Amino acid sequence: MPSPEEIDDLLNSTEDDSLNDKYRPHYHFTPPSRWMNDPNGMVFFQGEYHLFYQHHPYGSEWGPMHWGHAVSRDLVVWEHLPVALEPDGNGMIFSGSAVADSRDTSGLFGGDPGLVAIFTHADTYPASGTDAEPEAEERPRQRQSVGFSADRGRTWTMYEGNPVLAEPELTDFRDPKVIWYEPGGHWVMVIAAGDHVRFYTSPNLLAWTFASEFGRTEGSHEGVWECPDLVWLPVVDEDGEDIEDAEDVENADDGERAEEGEGAEREGSWVLIVSIGDGLPEGSKTQYFLGSFDGTAFVSSSAEQLWLDEGRDNYAGVTWSDIPQEDGRTILIGWMSNWRYANVTPTGAWRGAMTIPRVLTLRSTADGLRLCQRPVEELKALRGTGERRQEIAVPGESRHELGFGGCAYEIEAVFEPSGAAEFGFALRRSADDAQETLVGYATAEAELFIDRTRAGESGFSEAFAARHGVRLRPEPDGTIRLRALVDRCSVEVFAGGGVAALTDLIYPDPGSVGLALYAKGGEARVRELSFWPLETRQTD
Structure with missing residues (x-):
């Protein structure tokens, strides 16, 4: 020793x-x-x-x-x-x-x-x-x-x-x-x-x-x-x-x-x-x-x-x-x-x-x-200059690129399901669409989920690439409020005022920094969206 x-x-x-x-x-x-x-x-x-x-x-x-x-x-x-x-x-x-x-x-x-x-x-x-x-x-x-x-x-x-x-x-x-x-x-x-x-x-x-x-x-x-x-x-x-x-x-x-x-x-x-x-x-x-x-x-x-x-x-x-x-x-x-x-x-x-x-x-x-x-x-001290969007229509079977992203950020959004069967964030996306991690909500199942089956490197374990979720009731007004904190190798999601939580490692390529909204089976709407890059404050 x-x-x-x-x-x-x-x-x-x-x-x-x-x-x-x-x-x-x-x-x-x-x-x-x-x-x-x-x-x-x-x-x-x-x-x-x-x-x-x-x-x-x-x-x-x-x-x-x-x-x-x-x-x-x-x-x-x-x-x-x-x-x-x-x-x-x-x-x-x-x-x-x-x-x-x-x-x-x-x-x-x-x-x-x-x-x-x-x-x-x-x-x-x-x-x-x-x-x-x-x-x-x-x-x-x-x-x-x-x-x-x-x-x-x-x-x-x-x-x-x-x-x-x-x-x-x-x-x-x-x-x-x-x-x-x-x-x-x-x-x-x-x-x-x-x-x-x-x-x-x-x-x-x-x-x-x-x-x-x-x-x-x-x-x-x-x-x-x-x-x-x-x-x-x-x-x-x-x-x-x-x-x-x-x-x-x-x-x-x-x-x-x-x-x-x-x-x-x-x-x-x-x-x-x-x-x-x-x-x-x-x-x-x-x-x-x-x-x-x-x-x-x-x-x-x-x-x-x-x-x-x-x-x-x-x-x-x-x-x-x-x-x-x-x-x-x-x-x-x-x-x-x-x-x-x-x-x-x-x-x-x-x-x-x-x-x-x-x-x-x-x-x-x-x-x-x-x-x-x-x-x-205290984590809010890491926030850089943010972006704010309102009233975004997200057509079904599509990706709505937001024009900002990165590898370390926080994002919050209030979704209206409208007619969509599924909707949410597609984050850490690659330019060729080969890599992305989905933070989504399945309407019929009332399920909040993370899908990391295409999140990046996963060959080190057969157990890694998977989709998994938690039951989440909509808010009284029918909306779904999501908050995600993304870092180089992780995503942490909170919803329902923090009653629902999902934490996952991900291993995307460094260049996979795209961020989009997505919907399936119909259109979804985003009432409001806030985004902040989280700036590096290294440990001493």
Whole structure:
């Protein structure tokens, strides 16, 4: 294994893979080089957003895991820092979370505030073979450990009592997410345990007591459960404003208004987010549950399967801890890939990107209470000089070229279906019409979809070129409102005020920069359209 100095050199080296290579995003977070997957340890502390991530600093495929590290003051421009946590005698550094121990409950900071990371140490049980079967397969071992920093996350120390939590009967036991539960005055850990999650409590982040479990009979079990998160979210209206004291909100009688702290006098619900490994037909995907939480146990009120994102490339998403109460947002970021093909995407010496940061809320819909995602407002700082169009007729079986486009932009449009069977955007188009990605709406099926079957390079995986979508009801006035954020290798689509979300990687040629409206089976109309190029603000 390389020395810490060699790892840092590799982390900061890009070799021939410069920041201007053809797939490196303009405004999405990527590692300087080598492999990246799950976001880890996101915490806001003393004016900085910390983003840690699963990192293999000397290979572009998954390997011995470290925690890479970056910080930002605006969620847009990131400063890369040296590797924060690296493998030691207890194993590799798998996913986990970080919190600001403002009260020094851990006793690690001499009464001052500091940062505490709670993560999974991963190795194998010793002497797992026998004399009769010396070649027996080693059994993985996953235990929870603590690291801490007293200097704003710049250097980290492993707790001498690691590991702090082990369950030997569980092979899959990882990805702890820790929150402070104000009504009980204690810490809560939710952790993936194979086909369910478990909850533990602690007064000090170091000694943990089992409290409950959830999920053995709920949700999807087509893959191992991973990267859980537990958050309380407010219900908002179509303008994103809080709904207070609403009597008709689902679960309003279950104590879903948060008590004594965050969320006081705001209608809302607890939300449990759980990712599922590569076992679904789509590969990796993230589910969520609505319900109640009393500080020790979660009870679901979800009557059906709910998914965070119906695209193929938003996985392992978790939220930032300790965002100031005056800000009030819950912000999530996900790994923009899929275990079905993550190790073979055509990105050279770097591999892996994050989604844009998204604000999570809840919205009451005709189908019940649903998770709502919206890009953070800070991204608007990237907007260049925009274009605005109104009252555009889009004839059927045609492409209406807009005369602007590019490889990094944001576009919003309000469509009137009129008589069209299908309509939407055709983006990242090539001049010869050989490449394009469709962001469309199928009227009869009431389906919002991304079609990347002609999006560009896809030969690296049979699972990549596909069309997939999500059910989307029209707005009360019959319109469909679409918002898409496009980057060099991705498209993220939001509709229904953020209730519908699709995130996909794409790999078009650099010259495929055309942008058009399209319709099939009749004419569609666009009431209004707004377009902004998103200017590059590279990470430091």
